[in-house]
Amino acid sequence: MIAFLDIFSDYRATFTFGLIYGLFALATYASLATGVLSMAAATFGAFGGFSYARLQADHDIGLLGGLVAGLLAGAAIAWILSFVLLRLSSHYVAMATIALVLITRVFVVNLPSLTGGPNGTGLVRQSTLWWVLGVTAVCLFVFWRLANSRYGLAATAVREDPQAASTLGVSVRHIQRVSLVLSGAIGGVAGVLMADQLQFIGPNTFYIDLAFTMLAAVVLGGAYHWFGAIVGAIVFRFLPEILSDYIDDGHEIANGILLVIIMIYLPRGIVDPRRRKQREHGLGSKRKSAKADAALAHDQAEAVTS
């Protein structure tokens, strides 16, 4: 326990940023959960972060107000973008969101009155680790509840087979729009916390590196369960930090290698609900399999009716 506390104080900042990255990863997961491969979380973060910076500079807004503003800014922009993005088929959504992140930076650089331009904006830090923990807990609670809701079921259906889902009366476009707005809201919140903790945001804060790493974190942690995003982001944040004690400059490379290896050997990520289900119901023991299947069917029936 004491060793754990030691590690905790050593890596306090890393842990804080790990959680904030986790929020970005959750934002990416939110849209991925309905099959929308979007890297726009960085853009939503930029909207949240810069709105907060502006409000803090001009109106001296508190953290809670900032979080609400970031949430609204992110959600609003995601809602507007959903009308253009969701018309595209999946590969083009990925590309369009990459383009979007690239464009966002151009705007940040060229709107100095709003964003500070190339020099960026400074902020006063108001949040603590506990704030970040609290916000993360709330977000995770929302995802946990959503995963067990009718929306969660519909999202899974849309992700696995949009045609089948729409035959069953699920409006694919609507579910995806909701997921994108959710992604925007969480991305905006993450942007606010990021800006607050960094105390400085510039054109490169919410750029393509963040977008790519967060997508990578989701897949690393497990793209089929909401908890995977947080796990992935924290691993992605901690691994280089821990390795840098042993190797001076190889820690970036370690992250790259980790990504390739995870994708090849554990393509469903660290947190994989399917694996857990297999474990719970016994692996292939024939005598029990009928019973397990029945149990599984019962679970699913319950999920459908609840």
Added chain:
Amino acid sequence: MTLFLQQLLNGVALGSTYALFAFGFGLVFATLGILNIAHGMFASWGALIALWGVDEYDLPFIPAVVVGVIGAGLLGVAVDRLAFNPLRKRGTGLLGTIITSIGVAIILGTLVDRFTGHRTKRYPSGTFSEDLVDIGSLNLQFIQIVNIIAAFTIAAGLYVVMRHTRMGAGIRAVGYDPDAAAISGVNAGRVILLTAFLAAALAGFAGVLSGAATSNISRGMGDALLFKGFAAVVVGGFGDVRGTLAGGLLIGVAEVMGAQYISSSFRDAITFGLLFAVLLVRPRGLFSELELKRA
């Protein structure tokens, strides 16, 4: 008017580099279904390997370019074997290869930074002719002319290879459906290796030329080429070199003209704005009739 024509020419030269890079990027996307984020690093590595040839072995420029191009090509094959091939059997789709290519981009990029010491390198002066060549009342740098000639020659060469040879037919067949191609006697494994080599070698070539034309050999150079090449491929359309060439030239000209007549700081806004607009209005690209079946 002279200024306009001069900038048009500069834009074509810049666009040629983008197109050169985009040929390989588009080929990999259309044939192998990989949106390769690491492709820009092949350009940085090609330029870096050529620089190493010049610095360490006093190679003249042309052999150095050849070494750089082949080096980048081999790197491309290695990356395909290690990072993409294991995923082929699993059917992880676009997401899987995006993730491994992000991993590879991180690895290769960090290595570039380590070799350049986070600084911008350049070819020592005298490696290639730095004269200005007069064309009527206009002029271009020697290396810009090389860029233009290279882009058009390679576009023509690729077009002939893709449309009129068995190898090209094999590549297109694998792009359309690898299983069906294999059934009809195409050696899909060989086509994949060949495509990976060709695409990375083209990126390396673009990297060397871009490094020479802008005196900038770094990780950032590869990243810039990646995004501009990506834009060129999307604007021009996938899977057809003519479209990609047109897309690259369009972006090069739009950038230079935008910087000249609108504002130099909005240069990237024009490129990426064009990219976004084309994706929304005509996702298959301005010049492409080809439908993307698989990725």
